Amino acid sequence: MLSYIFQRVLWAIPTLILISILTFIIIQLPPGDYLTAYVAQLSETGETVDEATIEILRERFGLNKPLYEQYWTWISDIIFRGDFGQSLDWNVPVADLIWQRVGLTILISFLSMIFTWLIAIPIGVYSATHQYTVFDYIFTILGFVGRGIPNFLLALVLMWLAFAYLGINVGGLFSPEYTNAPWSFRKFLDLLAHLWVPVIVLGTGGAAGLIRIVRANMLDEIYKPYVETARAQGTAERRVIWKYPVRVALNPFISTVGWALPSLISGSIITAVVLNLPTTGPLLLRALLNQDMFLAGSFILILSVFTLVGTLISDLLLVWVDPRIRFS
């Protein structure tokens, strides 16, 4: 097992490098560069810059150097100095803009995942142990429907219903008075009060699929002999189900935890746009639409790194949790 862990961690490093290269390529894709966009912006406001100045600036920013040198400058700035470059749009260092938002994105994704488990696992287990009852059918149908509705659509519909019938606006993560205030306990409470909407939207989307997986895994396990053994020992039914087949049924799913991260983070991005949350989504979108490539690239890089770490953790978790693999 130790060798597997070692291997896995080792593979993560070149993957990270590849991701950074890919991100850099994406940043460079739009024709022109930082300067051309900057000059275009200036000319819109009526200012002009002459050719000579442009050349000097180009020299200063190192934009006339070959691509691989630019890549090296960019990536070493990030790794060694935490400098993610300058946001063209906002005219502040990228680092100032992204960390809070990335943090919130991760928080929301993480909470959604927990919420998904909290509803999906009990429902899945119940569905499996009470197969073919009314309850099972209802949740099977809900599960199917949930699979079909995209997250952002659900967010949109929920927002509309809340507004049309309850008169409240559930968008945003903070009430107006806390939006730019420094962090405090009250701000945290305010955050929680608004957090439930995106968490529910993201959580229910994932729950639908998870319920079916849990149900299917459970159905595979509950008819196996070891469950009968537990009953023959005089154990109460609830404990029989939850201590044994649930534990086995959840095993394959633990490894998928990490792999749910990419889709969770993605989903949260679009939902954030709809709900107007101060997380990655809206900012990334705006950055892409305005070709503010340092900001966009940094976002993509950081999100990818976090996803990679997440999947690594979940792969390691699986190995640790399943004794059949651990002791082989």
Added chain:
Amino acid sequence: MSDTHNQQAINEPLLEVNNLKTYFSVREGTVRSVDGVSFSIAKGQTTAVVGESGCGKSITARSIMQLVPKPGKIVDGSVLFHRYHDSKPTEVLNLSKAPSDGELMREVRGNDIAMIFQEPMTSFSPVHSISNQMYETLRNHRRVSKREALELSIDVLKRVNMPKPEQIALSYPHQLSGGMRQRAMIAMALSCEPSLLIADEPTTALDVTTEAQILDLLRDLRDRLGMAMMFITHNLGVVAEIAEFVQVMYLGKVVESAPVRDIFYNAKHPYTKSLLLSVPKLNERVDRLATIEGSVPDPFSIPTGCPFHTRCPEAIPGVCDVEIPETFEIDAQHTVTCHLYEGETRA
């Protein structure tokens, strides 16, 4: 000896099964897996239940423990269990009438009656250690802490002659061999010292050498602990090794019931006789192995009259295919359910 045994059965009955019927209602019809089974087991007595696959022996065992899987249900009959304390009878429990997930059954399972199963690999949870699963039995019936339970488990593992019991207790099922797993299962069943052990084909999945070892172990434990055993098998060789009494079952009914010697040397029912004939013997030369003609009927179209008549070499046309045979006594402990013995006393 038969008289004292009989006396024992009357004076110290442990388990009394009376006209037990367990039916399964499925879409295609009703399967009468256990169709009027009666027998009793005395304290300390070993009874083997023999028959082909599908004859209902496993379901009988599960009916006793109220572990019948859905859509099966006990529809008639009774299962009475006698409790003793210091050899004196204390109470009689009616197991068939108790709710299957009720307190009474949970009390009885693992404590008064324990069960071991055929496939030791799949009968253990793959993700829990041996001691963790043994802890379950102890936790249900005794007040012990986890540490005490671990020590007790190691103790019981020693009693079943498990090598390196401390190590085994902390291992996982896939790290043990087949024989060791079965020993562990037996240890788990014995941890609360039940008065009856139901063994559902415990050696069928083992190789012959391991099988012999396990049978030795079971005999030894039975003698030392005075434990009764209900041993389910389709292997007549095993029956000869371990049983004192035998119940022969066919399609949900007991067709013959007798002490083990009588079954082997004085079998009365044509089915029992056919079974014995079909066992190949080392010292005989044969060109073809003897078989029982025909095959076990489809459970949805059980023959009328005696269920065995379609394959019976001694069937009486006009009688066996029309009337259900009654049970007759050959002697005090030997009964047979067959039209051929019409002249004997009814049981």
Added chain:
Amino acid sequence: MATKPLPIKEKEKESQLYQASQWQLIWWRFRKHRVAAVSGVIIIFLYVIAAFVEVIAPYDPSAFSPLYAYVPPQQVRVIDSEGNFRAPFVYGLARSRDPETARITYEPDTSNIMPLKFLVRGDEYKFWGLFKGDWHLFGIDAGPRDRVFIWGADRLGRDLFSRLVYATRVSLSIGLLGVIFSFVFGIIIGGISGYYGGWIDNVIQRLIDFIRSIPTIPLWMGLAAALPVEWPPTRVYFLITLILSIIGWTGLARVVRGRFLALREEDFVTAARFVGAGEGRIIFRHMLPSFSSHIIAALTLAIPDMILAETSLSFLGLGLRSPVNSWGVLLQEAQNLSSVALAPWLLIPGVAVVVTILAFNFLGDGLRDAADPYGD
């Protein structure tokens, strides 16, 4: 013997079962799965609509008129205000301005009865960009200023129903096209990976893991944003599809690889080699038929993902843009709360998305169950 013999009918069915070919078996099992069959019908229906878009839509989707901004859906009635039965018709619209909110409101004008006619001549179009025509499935036979908005109008007074119908063609075709691209990628790479195994397999698997570990939406967003705004819509259409399938092929590749890996060890492959069959023949004649049904099921399940991806991208404004219509582009109009509150019917394209995704999911599930040789 007293046992009842099996009735003759069942005996025949049994022998039919033994003689049926693989595809026949799959078809029978599939038919039993009613939900999947219904979904199949729905999907065929949708693709038929997509094929005849120009005829089914009553109006040109870009035809706008400020006069009809945010007209709510007009009800098709058969009973008029006096209680008489008539052929299906709609009431004309009376515009008025709400004194408080200064917004335009529309009331049905019971004096203006506009009967619904079928097979009318209306706006001219080019069927699939090739043939000129002007027949429409339905419309109102009234003055050029009168229009019927079955599902309402948007901000610019464009008929939502027509736009939705046109969008169906785009969204459904992207789904299909994207999956075809993914399929080509996936089957080639997955096949190589699974068939040859060894270090090729390792490298390819690492690659796939790498791609899967990147959050897709930011990646798509990034790639899509890189497409210059000036490019013609058709080029954008193809590039978007390509971008979507570059990420999407990994799922299919995995399925193909898994199947190849499993089948490689099968005895029948070894037998084929022994009789001297070449590698190509082994792959195409012997291995492929074993899992072609699985592939079809996987493909069907991949289509909704593709449709959803395009819808999401366009919704954000990064995918297709006007004048190209897709469900995502339509939903962009409903992006903010105030528009939705004002005109909830703008969410109807969302219903189309959900129905389509559900139908494909059910269909794919049904196909997968039917293809499973260990199933019923």
